[in-house]
Amino acid sequence: MSRSSIEKPGIRILKNGGWLLGGKTVGAVLSIIYLAMITRNLGPENFGKFALIFSFAQAIAGIISFQTWQIIIRYGTKYVLEKAVDDFARLIMLCLALDVIGILLGTVLTLTAVYGFAGYFGWDAAYSLKISIFTFVILLSTRGTAIGILRVHDRFRDAALADSLVPIIRFVGVGVAVFLGGSIDRFLFVWAFSEMAATAIMWIIIARTMPLHLGQQNWRHIGRYYRKYTDLTRFAAFTNLGSSLRLMSQQLIVLIVGFYTGPAAAGFFRLGHQLGQVVARIADGISFAIYTEYSRITQSAGSGAARSMIGRTMRVTAVSAAILLAILLLAGKPLIIMIFGPDYAPAYPLVLLLGGAAAVQVAAMALEPVLMTHGRAGWVLIANAVGVGVMALLLPLLMPELEATGAAIAVLVGAALTAISLALAFRFMSNDQQTPTI
Template sequence: MKRIIDLVKNNRLINNFVVLLTGEGIVSILSMLSFSIIIASIGNEGNGMIISIQTYCILLNGIFGFKSFQALIKYIVYEIENNNKEKIKEYIFQSYALDLAAVGLATVFSFVFLNFYGDLMNWNQTMRNLTIIYIVASAFQIQGTPIGILRVYNKFNLITYNNTIVAGARFLLYVVGFFAKYNIYYYFGVEVILVLVQNIMLNILCFTTLKQYDLNDFYKCKLKFDKEFFKFNIYTNIASTIDIPVGTLTSTIINGYLGYADLSVYKAFEKIGALLGKLSSPLSQIIYPELNNYIVKGDIKKAKKMSDRLFYGINAIGIVMIIGTLLTYKWWLGFLIDGYQAFIIPLIVYLIYTSVTNAAVGVHNLFLALNYVKYIVPIVICVNIVYLGVIYVLIIKWKLMGVIISLFLQAIAVILIKIAIMKRNDYKELV
């Protein structure tokens, strides 16, 4: 036992994985409990209304927001290797500038498109007023740079603490709401407060880390826009924007075609599938900096081996999870979904989809680390054009099952195309 404890403490990868997995596991359990409480309190319809508001804000943030942590990690790793502190500060300043510009754009356009979206979703004035409040709270959602800093400087424990505290606060506040028999406005207020708290805390933790490495005066540098850094950011963020149909826009499509109740069922599927995601999410956070380290040192074989092991390992765990769900769903699924008997087969198909997508975390991170960003935009455009056509046909024919099958086909297509491109280039880094 002592040897295992020593191994965890002394191996950075294992230590980070255990910290993140423990945190993600706690967050997942608290999230499931919170979901059960809100369904018991305000039902699928009320919960679906809150989700609908959040979906709109996430959609606009997804379109205009920058995922700057990917570029930040990739370029800072090189400068850490070269001990170039001034260049690191320049990248941090540029990254924060992009984050602030993006959140400003997202906020402005969230207000601009609110009435159009509200008319599309048949929202009443109350729903629109609540959305305005959530838009203001979302203006504090500056996450890209803080996440990049905390990951590259091995502060995964701080990310875990922040997420766990927020999940715990949500659970406790939901319990209060349940026993006090509060209505939908209370639960909405809880979500608004927690959005603010989580994002403010994330930035405080980031500045604490920067101070530790004598980088907290980055804003004193002259703001320079590094062409390659900016280009990498643009490629990854255009791809993320185009890729919205697979994430946020899927919820919008379900809401528009099937209604709040089915949207709530889909979100319950996401909560269940997130149990496997809680395994791959820590791995994704850990391996991207590690893959970049291997590539900086020219050790491509080790990078590929890490990606392959993740694919087979996570799929094996996914199979165990699917079998466990089939054996036990009668005991717990009813707490998450009203009339759950009608959704068992769609749930199993969703879990298969989740297993495959989570297992591909190594493929996606290796693709980025090898600097194949220029291929991402055409891949996502082509695959998602097909996805939108397929989901339109299948959602009408098979309803929620049609959505899940469409997602599955999209995910498989992206994975296979990326693997084919890397093989064609013999897994060499593009420069």
């Protein structure tokens, strides 16, 4: 194999990752600005209530998500390379059906959870209705299938532009809401509108530029299309369970902290997580590009070239993780006080610990897409289960004494164990490519 054939995928990763990186960077910068406006406007207590509502909606959306973008890349890359438009259209129909099923399940779960936990969080009937409506809008805004369509066609620029609308709309909307007299309800409206707008724009881009041939297929044959993929149920279940487990250390744990220590502590924890995830979200752009490109190069050039590409990528991510930790250690607390105000200084230990967890995620970000591409979704699930399981065991041990800080320590330990498990799974897969998938 020529050197140029190996380098081309790396160039595509830089190009595609660059578009995602640009969108994620814009989002990260704007998120800090509008987060500062919200925190200063609401104060720790009300910001905590806002964080609890948003985390609740994100948790529901994540639990019912089938990660259809991964399904499209996993099974659709071959169709795109072979220009099998009918097969690709049927795969899209399957993913859209899964999205609809997810929305219906999410609606039922939302109503059950909102009215089941309303008493614990002090939500009256009117407020519970607002939370339910907000969560339903978030469910309708799912764009996993649209993202998968754009990424599998190397349309990372279009996906990044649509995703960039979310922080831009929130930035403008938060400014208007603060001018009118900021409130939790107004900020929730801004968040819901931004998600719906991004989803609509993404589908408009697809409809105008990419004929999908959906009209030539018969929706009554959706069951036949589904049976064509013998391992789709397993793959979808594993990706869904994996994303649900990750939510334990992202959204659900905010609810746990809020339930145990109150809204203000939940707000500090959410702020710490948000800041710690800024660089991790930027790195996600490269991770998504890796997933798509690794799938492509495995199909066309073999696993040897693919592993070489991943080795170079992991060296870069390790350096990125070290830089993130250095920034948090040297400038974390002064930046919190300067941007969000002295009332949020207690969030610094959480920023440091949760930032450490984010750094671990950055260092290991290339491993998960590689395992997913090779059909090792079960291994990814096990790795996430190890981290979340240990975190769940640590929460009742640490929180009674350390409260939110104890929860952050549990998240850090869980992230480290997940990364170690992914690394072991990758090493085992590399040493024995004949191992059956699970």
